Every structure is written in C-alpha cells, then in structure tokens.
Amino acid sequence: MAAPYKLDDDSVIVVIGTGAGGGTLANELAQKGIDVVALEAGGRHLPEDYINDEWASFAQLAWTDMRTTSGSWRVAQDFANLPAWIVKAVGGSTTHWAGASLRIQEHEFKARTTYGEIDGASLMDWPLTLQELEPYYDKAEDKMGVTRTNGIPGLPGNNNFKVMKAGADKLGYTQCHTGNMAINSQPRQDRASCQQIGFCFQGCKMGAKWSTAYTEIPLGESTGHLEVREHAHVQKIEHDDNGKVSGVVYVDKDGNQQLQKARAVCVAGNSLESPRLLLNSASSMFPDGLANSSGQVGKNYMRHMTGSVYAVFDRPVHMARGTTMAGIIQDESGHDTSRGFAGGYEMETLSLGVPFMAAFLNPGAWGREFTAAMDMYTNMAGMWLVGEDMPQESNAVTLSEEKDQYGMPVANVHFDDHPNDIAMRNHAFQQGMAVYDAVGATQTYPTPPYPSTHNLGTNRMSAKASEGVVNSFGQSHDIANLFISDGSQFTTGAAENPTLTIVTLAIRQADYIEKQLTEKAI
Amino acid sequence: MTEHVIRMPVPRMSRRTLLKRSVAVSASMVVGSGFLASSNAVWAMEVKALNPETMATLVQVARDIYPHDRFPDELYASAVKSHDDAAAKDPDYQWMIESGVTVLNNLAKKKGHSSYVGTGWEKDRVSILESMRNSDFFQKVRGGLVVGLYNQPAVWDQLGYEGASFDKGGYINRGFDDINWL
Numbered sequence: 001m002a003a004p005y006k007l008d009d010d011s012v013i014v015v016i017g018t019g020a021g022g023g024t025l026a027n028e029l030a031q032k033g034i035d036v037v038a039l040e041a042g043g044r045h046l047p048e049d050y051i052n053d054e055w056a057s058f059a060q061l062a063w064t065d066m067r068t069t070s071g072s073w074r075v076a077q078d079f080a081n082l083p084a085w086i087v088k089a090v091g092g093s094t095t096h097w098a099g100a101s102l103r104i105q106e107h108e109f110k111a112r113t114t115y116g117e118i119d120g121a122s123l124m125d126w127p128l129t130l131q132e133l134e135p136y137y138d139k140a141e142d143k144m145g146v147t148r149t150n151g152i153p154g155l156p157g158n159n160n161f162k163v164m165k166a167g168a169d170k171l172g173y174t175q176c177h178t179g180n181m182a183i184n185s186q187p188r189q190d191r192a193s194c195q196q197i198g199f200c201f202q203g204c205k206m207g208a209k210w211s212t213a214y215t216e217i218p219l220g221e222s223t224g225h226l227e228v229r230e231h232a233h234v235q236k237i238e239h240d241d242n243g244k245v246s247g248v249v250y251v252d253k254d255g256n257q258q259l260q261k262a263r264a265v266c267v268a269g270n271s272l273e274s275p276r277l278l279l280n281s282a283s284s285m286f287p288d289g290l291a292n293s294s295g296q297v298g299k300n301y302m303r304h305m306t307g308s309v310y311a312v313f314d315r316p317v318h319m320a321r322g323t324t325m326a327g328i329i330q331d332e333s334g335h336d337t338s339r340g341f342a343g344g345y346e347m348e349t350l351s352l353g354v355p356f357m358a359a360f361l362n363p364g365a366w367g368r369e370f371t372a373a374m375d376m377y378t379n380m381a382g383m384w385l386v387g388e389d390m391p392q393e394s395n396a397v398t399l400s401e402e403k404d405q406y407g408m409p410v411a412n413v414h415f416d417d418h419p420n421d422i423a424m425r426n427h428a429f430q431q432g433m434a435v436y437d438a439v440g441a442t443q444t445y446p447t448p449p450y451p452s453t454h455n456l457g458t459n460r461m462s463a464k465a466s467e468g469v470v471n472s473f474g475q476s477h478d479i480a481n482l483f484i485s486d487g488s489q490f491t492t493g494a495a496e497n498p499t500l501t502i503v504t505l506a507i508r509q510a511d512y513i514e515k516q517l518t519e520k521a522i
Numbered sequence: 523m524t525e526h527v528i529r530m531p532v533p534r535m536s537r538r539t540l541l542k543r544s545v546a547v548s549a550s551m552v553v554g555s556g557f558l559a560s561s562n563a564v565w566a567m568e569v570k571a572l573n574p575e576t577m578a579t580l581v582q583v584a585r586d587i588y589p590h591d592r593f594p595d596e597l598y599a600s601a602v603k604s605h606d607d608a609a610a611k612d613p614d615y616q617w618m619i620e621s622g623v624t625v626l627n628n629l630a631k632k633k634g635h636s637s638y639v640g641t642g643w644e645k646d647r648v649s650i651l652e653s654m655r656n657s658d659f660f661q662k663v664r665g666g667l668v669v670g671l672y673n674q675p676a677v678w679d680q681l682g683y684e685g686a687s688f689d690k691g692g693y694i695n696r697g698f699d700d701i702n703w704l
Contacts, residue, residue, distance in 0.1 A: 052686035055673050158693075159701040166704040195692030205688045315703045320683065322698035354683040358672035366587045366664055367648065374672075375590060378682035439704060 003227035005037050010261035012037045013513065014248050015268060016234050016277070019092020020502040021486035022268030023212025024143075026228075027220035028510030034517065035225050037260055038217075039232040039250055041269075042088035045095070046214055050203030054355040057202035061095055063088040066410045067272065068400040073415040074448050078363035083413040085451040086270050090230060091213025093270065093453070094499065095203045098325035099181040099210065100348060101146040102496035103137050106130040107335055108343070108388065111492040114335055115342040120418055121390035122300055126491040127463040127472040133504055140504040144182040144210040145189060154178040155185045155194060158322030160349045163313070163381040167435035168329050175330035179348070182210035182500075183323065191215075196322035198351070232258075235408050237265055237281040237290055237482070245290070245482045251406050264481040264513065264522050266474075268506075271301065271455035271488040275397045276411040278459070278469075291459070291476035291484075296469050298398055300391040300460050301413065302493040303452035305421045307385045307429055308350060310361065311436030312376040312443040319351040319381050332431060333387075333495045341423040344495045345387025347432060352382070360450050373445055381436060385428035386454070388495045390418035397458050454498050459488040473512040474505060481522040485509055537563040547578040548639045550595055558599065565596040567603065571610035576623045580605060580663065582639045583626070586647045587664050588671055590680070597677055601670035605663070622659025626650055 005012050015026045015038045026038045042063075051057040058064075062085065069076035069083045076083070087093045107114045109130055112123040141149040148154050155178045157165065168176035183204070184193045194208040207214055220226035231253035238259070240246040247261040267274045275298035279289040289297050326349045333344040352360060354377060361373060373380075400412035417425075429446040436444055462468025465477035474489050476482040485506055487498045494501075516522045540563050544554035552561050553574035558581070559566035569577045577599075584598040609616035626638040629650045635641040638650065654660045671677060678685055687693050 052688055055669060156699060158698045162699065162701050162704055194694075196694040196698040197687050197692040199686070199688075206692075316682075317701060318682075318684070318697065320685075321687075321693035321696075353685065354678050354681050355669070355673045358668050364664075368589055371588050371590050374588075374681060375592075 001035050002224040003035070003221070005035060005227055007258060008261050010246070011035060011263050012261070013264050013266060014039060014260055014262040015266045015485065016248065017092055017268035017270065017273075017486065018090050018212055018217060018228060019087070019268060019270065019486070020094050020097075020212065020499045021506045022266065023091060023094065023216045024503045024506035025266055025268065025485045025510055026226050027212075027216035028507055029513065030220035030223045030226035032510065032514050033223070033225055034514065036220070036227070037262075038226060038228045039234055039248065039260070040090050040228055040230050041233045042090060043230050044090040044213070045203065047203065047205050047207045050205050052197070052199040052202055052205065054202065054353050057199075061087045061089050061203065065404055066402055068402055068410060068412045069414070070412060071395070071415040073417065074363075075451055076415070079451050082451045084270070084272055084455050085453050086455065089213070090217060090228060091211045094211040095213055096201050096453070097499050098200050098348075098350075098497070099183045100325050100328070100497040101141065101144060101180050101182045101500040102346070104130065104494040104496055104501050105333070108492065108494035111343075111388075118342060118390060118420060120392060121420065122393045123391060124460070124462060124467065124491050127461055133508070136504045136508045137500070139507050140500055143507075144500070144503065145184055145191075146500070147179065147181045147183065147185050148177070149180065152188070153185050155181055155183060155323055155326070158196060158326045159317050160319035160322070160351055160381050161327035163317055163439060164327055164329065164347070164349050164383060164435060167438045170438035171434060173329050173331040177328065178326060179328045181323070181325070184208040189215075194323060198320050198322060198324065200324035233406060234269070234277060235280065235406060237267075237277065239283065239285065239290070239479070243285055243479060245479055264483065266483040266485045266509075268485040270486055271458045272397055272411045272413060274484060274486055274488045275458040276399065279399050280408050291469050291478045291482055293478050294462075294466055294468060296460060296467070298396045298458050299393045300457040301395040301397055301415060301455070302389050302391055302457040302490070303415065303449075304454040304456070304493055305345060305385070305387040305389045305424045305428070306449040306454075307425050308382060308447040309385070309429060309432030309436065310373070310380050310382040310445040310447055311433070311441035312373065313379045313381065313440060314442055316378050317381045318378060319349075320353055324351055325349060325384070329435070332428070339427050341420045341427065343388035343420070343424065345385055345424055345428050346495055346497075347428070347435070348384050348386060350382050350384035361445060361447055363448070373443070376443070383432055383435070385425070385432055386495065386497065387424050387428060388493050389421045391457055391460070391492055392416070392418055454487070454493070456487045456490040456493050456498060459484045461489045461491045474509045475512070483509060483513070540566060547575055548582065551578045551581065553578055560595060565599070567599050569606055571616050572606050572619060576620055577602070577606060579623045579626065579638050580619070582647070583651065583663055584667055584671065586644060586651060588667055589644065593677070593680055597671065597674060597680070600674060601667055602663070604666060604670055618659055618662070622654070622657065622663075625654065625659070629653060
C-alpha cells in the first residue's frame with residue numbers, strides 16, 4: 001500500500017516522533033517497503049525557515065509544553081518548567097543537536113562489570129556489546145556523514161577550538177581534534193558543506209549538519225511507504241484483549257482526536273515523553289502503564305554529567321564565529337578511578353550568543369560580577385563538559401498533577417546528582433579551567449548544567465524482563481509489538497553524545513522488525 | 523535604535539517644548555506627563571500606565587541590576603518598557619510595580635536619601651535591592667531583564683556579539699579562525 005494511509009489500516013507500523021530514533025527508523029522501514037505512519041507533535045521546519053536568532057529560534061523549535069520538576073538539581077530552581085531543551089518539530093532534536101557523533105566505548109556497555117557496585121547507582125551491563133553494534137555504527141556514520149570516518153576529512157578549527165587546542169597541548173593532552181561531527185566538511189549526499197555560520201543549535205541553514213528533517217524523512221517519503229502527520233500530538237497507545245498494542249490515539253492539527261490502527265507501535269518521543277506516554281496509557285489490563293511489569297518505566301532517568309567552562313582572555317576570541325561544537329578533548333573519557341570517580345567525560349567546545357549567555361552563564365545572578373563577564377564577551381572561549389552520570393532508580397519521569405493542553409498529565413522530572421556525578425563535575429571544571437589557564441585566561445567561569453539536552457534511560461534495555469523495559473532490540477519485554485526507538489532505551493549513559501548510538505540502534509531495530517514481520521512474530 | 527525608544531525629534535513636540543514640559547528626576551533623565559526622556563532630549567519614551575517617575579526608577583534599577591557603564595540609558599529604558607505595557611493591561615501588575623518602587627523609595631529615605639534614584643552611590647542602591655531580592659517586584663524586574671536587556675541588537679553591538687552570518691556567507695571567509703595571539 002502506498003501512503004497516505006487510512007486510520008483503520010491496521011497493517012501499518014506507527015512511529016511516534018521523527019527525531020534521531022523515530023526519523024531514522026521510519027525511513028529504514030520505508031526503504032524495506034514496510035508501510036509507516038509517523039506521528040509528529042510539531043510542525044515541519046526546513047533550513048530556509050530556521051532563524052539565526054537564539055530566542056526567536058527557541059520560540060520556533062523548542063518543546064515548551066508544560067513539564068514540572070522536582071529534586072535538588074539546580075535546573076528545578078532556575079528553569080522549573082523547562083527541564084529539557086529539546087525540539088518539537090519534524091526532525092526532533094536532530095534540528096538542535098550540535099552534531100558530535102561518538103561511539104560508546106566497549107567498557108561503557110559493561111558499566112556494572114567495569115565499575116563494580118556503586119552505592120545508590122542502578123548500574124547494569126547493556127544486553128549488547130560494542131562488537132554487535134559495530135556494523136550498525138558503520139552504517140550510521142556513513143548515513144550521517146561523520147567526519148574522520150569513511151574518508152571524510154575533519155572540519156577546520158575555529159577560534160574557539162584553537163584556544164582549546166593550545167591549552168590542551170600545554171596540559172599534555174594528546175586526544176584533541178575537531179571532532180567526529182555529522183557536519184559536512186565537504187559536499188556530500190546532496191548536502192552542502194559547512195560555511196562556519198554558527199547557530200548549529202538553531203537548525204543548520206546550510207543543511208550541512210545531518211538532521212532527519214531533511215535527510216531521513218524526505219528519503220522515506222519518496223519511497224511511498226512513509227506518511228508523516230505533523231502536529232499530531234499523541235495521547236495514548238491502545239491495546240487489544242490479547243495485550244498486543246492495536247493503535248494510537250492522537251489529537252490532530254485541527255484539534256480533533258483520532259485513532260490510528262497499527263500492527264506495531266514504535267515510541268520515539270525522547271526520554272521524557274516516551275515513558276510519560278507509556279504511563280498515560282495505563283489500562284485495566286496494564287494498571288501501571290504499558291510495558292511496565294518491571295516497574296522500570298520512567299526510572300533511571302539520566303541527563304549526563306554536564307557543565308561548562310567559559311574563560312576570558314586579554315585578547316579577542318570571537319567564539320561564536322563558526323561551528324558551535326568545533327572540537328573535543330577525549331583524554332578524560334576513559335575509566336580511571338584514581339581521579340576519584342567512575343566513568344569518564346568529554347570536553348567539547350561550545351559557544352552561546354549574548355542572549356543565551358545572559359540566561360545560562362549563572363542563572364539568577366546579577367550585579368557587577370555578572371556584567372563583568374558579559375562585558376568581556378568578545379574575549380571569551382567556552383567548552384561543554386559531558387560525562388557519564390550514574391543511573392539511579394529515584395531519578396525518574398512520573399506523571400505530574402499538572403495537565404497538558406489536552407487534559408493528559410504532564411511529565412514530572414525528578415533528579416538528584418549522585419556523588420559520583422558531583423565528583424566528576426568538580427574534576428571536569430578543574431580540568432576545563434586548567435586548559436584555559438594554560439593559555440592565559442584572566443577569568444574562568446564554571447557554569448552549571450543547562451536544561452537537559454541528553455535525556456536517557458527511562459525505558460532501559462535489559463537482558464532480564466524483571467530488570468528493564470525492553471530487550472536489546474528495543475522490543476518491550478511485555479508486549480511483542482511495542483518498541484522503544486529513542487535514547488530512553490539506554491541501559492547506562494556512557495560519556496558520549498548519544499545521537500549516533502540512537503541512530504545506530506534504530507537501524508538495527510529496523511532489521512529486527514522486518515524479520516519479526518516476515519516471521520509473523522508480530 | 524531600539525524598539526520602544528524614539529530618537530528626537532519626538533513627533534509633534536520640539537526638543538525645547540519637551541524640556542519645558544518636563545522635570546528632572548535624575549542627572550540623566552527628565553519626566554513629563556506621559557513620557558520619560560533623557561535630559562539632553564536625545565531620546566524619549568511614551569509611558570502609558572505607570573507614573574513616569576516610576577519608569578525612571580525602573581531604568582535606574584535595571585542599570586543597577588545589570589550595570590554596563592558603556593550602555594546608554596535608552597537601552598535600559600527599552601528593556602523595562604514591557605512593565606508599562608503589562609501594567610496597561612493588568613491593574614494588579616500596575617500596583618505591583620508602583621508599590622515596589624514606593625518601597626524602594628521608602629527604603630532609600632530611611633537611609634537619609636531623597637529617593638532611590640537620588641541615592642548617589644551604586645553600592646547603596648544595590649543594598650536596597652538586596653533587601654528586596656525575594657520580592658515579586660524584584661524577581662519580575664530582574665527576570666524580565668534577562669531577555670529585555672540582552673536580546674536587543676543594540677546591546678549585541680555594544681558587547682561585540684556579531685550574530686547571524688548566513689546572509690553574509692557565514693564566517694568561513696570572515697575570520698572564523700583568525701586568532702593570532704596563541
């Protein structure tokens with residue numbers, strides 16, 4: 001059958017969300033001739049629409065529907081209704097992401113084995129190894145055009161990178177380069193090369209950065225086997241008397257409730273919305289929500305250990321010119337307990353414009369200490385610190401008392417740092433400041449975490465059905481035709497930016513779904 | 523030029539008329555019926571719902587919260603204009619702002635100053651603000667400035683933030699890697 005599909009067509013696979021996971025999966029299935037309806041809560045924005053203005057772009061792309069927060073994390077105080085900085089649009093957060101594409105390291109897939117038991121942490125090994133994923137990582141890197149893979153040269157380093165590199169060299173770091181980026185350093189697959197515009201977070205106006213919005217989605221649509229419904233806000237997944245999922249209830253662009261029948265449902269709404277949807281789909285057969293016999297839906301929320309260091313110099317840097325994430329130091333990404341914590345972290349250049357710097361440098365701060373930093377904006381360099389945070393069962397997405405615009409409970413996001421996260425952040429701040437001090441910084445600013453961009457773990461993958469929500473293919477342990485296709489599958493967070501692994505898992509999942517369909521297992 | 527502040531000549535009013543119809547509230551600002559202006563009449567701003575003196579106080583408060591000595595008053599005036607707009611729509615909001623400024627002035631008088639804007643040293647004004655930092659008034663004014671002040675292109679120019687470059691072909695040929703002091 002060719003798209004578009006009828007609401008009562010129960011042969012289609014419904015994919016919820018069109019970001020790194022959902023967008024990739026929808027295309028991969030469509031390429032195999034499998035009929036897909038993708039439901040996307042946001043609208044379609046393409047490079048010509050992207051706005052190179054931080055707040056205007058935020059208004060265009062960000063998911064700003066109500067969410068609530070609790071716990072001791074500072075985001076709950078400074079951005080109580082904005083726990084995450086993610087996107088509501090076709091392409092999801094691949095519109096906003098910086099493009100860093102790193103493979104999870106072998107030992108990180110075995111976090112429990114490598115790190116041992118850590119008090120208060122719900123560590124587990126993934127039911128997957130790096131070796132099993134390698135062929136799919138290869139496919140993902142080729143699809144996304146990751147620099148320093150497939151013969152693609154690295155991007156040139158901008159001023160912000162050059163400052164970082166000079167500091168890294170002085171400190172004796174040896175693994176500092178312009179990154180493995182899904183940003184074209186030369187024209188590739190009908191997309192242009194990076195023109196060092198900046199504003200990577202606001203959607204790439206050159207289309208040089210890989211985003212499902214203008215790669216996977218139109219490729220899938222061109223097969224005739226993918227229909228994307230925009231402004232389709234999913235409320236609930238329904239099931240039949242046999243406990244198999246049978247359809248998805250959503251509010252369409254005109255505000256009318258619809259039911260799309262389905263042979264299988266793949267949930268890829270990011271780690272806040274995906275567990276929320278499973279919990280909101282509770283029924284008499286599944287009173288705790290779908291796929292939740294383990295009680296793990298929404299639990300083990302991870303957001304990466306993050307922080308930033310901004311540094312001021314006596315001469316200009318102009319960090320905002322060019323690629324936002326323009327380079328990386330990887331020397332601290334291994335597991336070395338002599339530093340006083342388990343796991344590792346990456347140091348990646350980052351720049352913010354004046355509007356976001358004012359909002360995020362030190363939320364709530366005022367007075368001359370704050371404006372002294374802003375006054376030195378042109379002489380500032382910056383980096384983001386991103387490392388593995390400990391999964392904790394008490395860090396969780398639950399249903400809030402608050403309701404959304406359609407009457408469904410919104411997600412509450414509860415988070416407390418684990419002592420390991422705090423020890424790692426302190427080390428990362430110290431090393432980040434040392435990088436800049438080594439090249440003559442006159443001031444350094446250890447900047448607290450922003451609203452979360454890497455939301456992970458809330459439908460974790462496990463070998464045993466009692467310990468997690470999905471198996472190694474993202475198929476729910478409880479319901480064979482219900483899949484999770486986003487970063488909420490992650491068993492642990494690892495140190496790396498998660499998008500490459502989300503895409504990799506989606507490619508692998510598509511193969512598995514095809515096999516299951518052929519075998520009539522689902 | 524900013525969105526809310528107009529450069530002279532103010533329509534239908536000459537610079538001389540404007541100054542004739544106004545009284546000084548600080549060294550740099552004058553107020554008159556329905557307007558706030560710089561004392562040299564370089565800029566003027568319509569004030570609809572708040573007392574013009576209140577607006578002048580907000581401009582000083584904004585500078586004291588985020589002091590950038592090279593920023594002209596008009597950038598701060600533009601940054602706090604939204605409070606007048608909100609007050610015009612909501613009497614409760616108007617009361618919150620007016621009473622907040624009254625409290626500021628009373629605290630200043632207790633310390634022997636004529637008013638908040640009449641308090642000579644920034645340190646003394648900041649200590650008044652510190653004592654109100656948990657008030658709804660202070661939270662609203664400071665919170666509003668994060669976007670109101672720093673999202674102005676004129677402020678970006680002042681701070682050397684170059685902003686959008688797509689129309690200029692990016693920074694690839696305009697200095698993305700021109701650092702020369704490392």
